[in-house]
Amino acid sequence: MRRTVPPQAYFVVSAVFHYLGPALAVLLFARIAPLGVAWVRIAAAGLIFALWRRPWRAWRILDPGTRRLVVAWGAVLAVMNCCFYLAIDRIPLGTVAAAEFAPVVVLAAIAVRSLRNLLAVLLAVVGVYLLTDIRLSHDWVGLVFTALNAILFAAYVVLGHRVSRAAGLRRIDGLALAMATATVLALPIGAWAAVPAFTDLRLLGAAIGVGVCSSVIPYVADQLAMARLKRSTFAVMLALLPATATVIGAVVLRQFPQAAELLAVAIIVVAVGLHREAT
Numbered sequence: 001m002r003r004t005v006p007p008q009a010y011f012v013v014s015a016v017f018h019y020l021g022p023a024l025a026v027l028l029f030a031r032i033a034p035l036g037v038a039w040v041r042i043a044a045a046g047l048i049f050a051l052w053r054r055p056w057r058a059w060r061i062l063d064p065g066t067r068r069l070v071v072a073w074g075a076v077l078a079v080m081n082c083c084f085y086l087a088i089d090r091i092p093l094g095t096v097a098a099a100e101f102a103p104v105v106v107l108a109a110i111a112v113r114s115l116r117n118l119l120a121v122l123l124a125v126v127g128v129y130l131l132t133d134i135r136l137s138h139d140w141v142g143l144v145f146t147a148l149n150a151i152l153f154a155a156y157v158v159l160g161h162r163v164s165r166a167a168g169l170r171r172i173d174g175l176a177l178a179m180a181t182a183t184v185l186a187l188p189i190g191a192w193a194a195v196p197a198f199t200d201l202r203l204l205g206a207a208i209g210v211g212v213c214s215s216v217i218p219y220v221a222d223q224l225a226m227a228r229l230k231r232s233t234f235a236v237m238l239a240l241l242p243a244t245a246t247v248i249g250a251v252v253l254r255q256f257p258q259a260a261e262l263l264a265v266a267i268i269v270v271a272v273g274l275h276r277e278a279t
Contacts, residue, residue, distance in 0.1 A: 043194075
C-alpha cells in the first residue's frame with residue numbers, strides 16, 4: 001500500500017497538518033505558557049507512538065550507531081519544538097515560517113546538479129519571500145528563538161532522512177523512539193508550565209489535538225516521504241509549507257489571500273513542479 005501511494009502525497013498530508021497544529025496552539029497560549037504547550041505536544045505524540053509502536057522492542061536490536069542517531073534526532077525534536085513555540089509567541093508566524101525555510105534552501109542548493117534544479121530552488125526562495133513578507137523585528141529574544149528553530153528544522157530534515165533509511169529500523173519505529181527521547185528531554189523544560197492543561201479536560205483534549213496534528217500525522221507522513229525522496233527534493237518541497245498555510249487560512253479562517261500572495265503560491269508550485277530528482 002505504501003509503495004502505491006506517491007511520496008508527494010505523503011508530503012501534502014504533512015504540509016496540511018503542519019499548520020493545523022499551530023492554529024490550535026495559538027488558541028491555547030491564553031491558558032498555557034508556550035513551553036507548556038510544547039511539552040504537551042511532544043508528550044502526547046510520544047505516548048501515542050509508545051502505545052502504537054512499542055518502540056522499546058526496536059531499541060533492543062539497534063546497533064550503537066543507530067541508537068545515537070535516534071537519540072540525536074529526539075534531542076533536536078525536543079529543543080526545536082520548544083524554540084518554535086517561544087518564537088511564535090513573540091514573532092509573527094509567517095516570519096518564523098520564512099526563517100524556517102532558509103537553512104533548508106541551503107540543503108537543497110548543496111545537492112543541485114542541474115540548471116533546472118537551481119532554477120527551482122531560486123523560484124522557491126522568491127515565492128516564499130513574497131508569500132511571508134519577511135521583516136525584521138525589534139524583539140531580539142524572539143529573533144534568537146526564530147534562528148535556533150530554523151537551524152534545528154534543517155537538522156530535523158537531515159537526521160529524519162537518515163533515520164528513515166537506517167538499516168534494521170522500521171521508519172515509524174525510529175520516529176517513535178525519537179519522540180520518546182524528546183518527551184524525556186523536554187520534561188524539565190516544559191512539564192511545570194503544562195500543569196494548567198491537566199486541570200481542564202477540554203483544555204487537555206485541545207493540547208493533545210495539537211500533538212496529534214503537529215507531531216503525529218505530519219512526522220509519520222514525513223518519514224514515509226523521506227524514505228522515497230532524495231533529501232534535496234524533500235527540501236525543495238518544503239517551500240510548499242507557507243503556501244499550504246495560505247490555503248488553510250482562506251478555508252478555515254476566512255483569511256483570503258491578496259493578488260501578490262496568489263502569485264507567490266503559483267511561483268512555489270512551479271518551483272516544486274520544476275525540480276527533478278537525479279537518476
